[in-house]
Amino acid sequence: MKQFGLAVVFGLCMTALTLAQSAAPNLIGEWDLTTSSPVGESTNIVEFKKDGDTLKAFAKSPRGERPYDSMHLDGTTLTFVITVDYEGQPMVITYTGTIVDKSINGSADFGGLAMGSFSANRKEPAK
DSSP: OHHHHHHHHHHHHHHHHHHHHHTOOOOOEEEEEEEEETTEEEEEEEEEEEETTEEEEEEEETTEEEEOSEEEEETTEEEEEEEEEETTEEEEEEEEEEEETTEEEEEEEETTTEEEEEEEEEOOOOO
């Protein structure tokens, strides 16, 4: 009877592990990213791509495309970092948000100088 109980517990743990792994959000594709900062609001496109087992983020605009410095996905928590030029000085912006379905919402840290927020919505693929 004890072995049966252990088998049931083991089976439940394996099922939970499988569900947790399969529940990882799919970020791949383009997202409309709106950032609110103390100086205003801006919207651009961020594209998440997969390179082997590595996820990468790219900022896209009419002027071109550039990679984000880093990104990390932990469950549904996403952190991505980009360095921009602000009044002739580099500023590191760290975005940390939660993914829910086709949206991401969270905070933006502007190099420790100010805080803001952001939201991103998945763009529908062109047909």
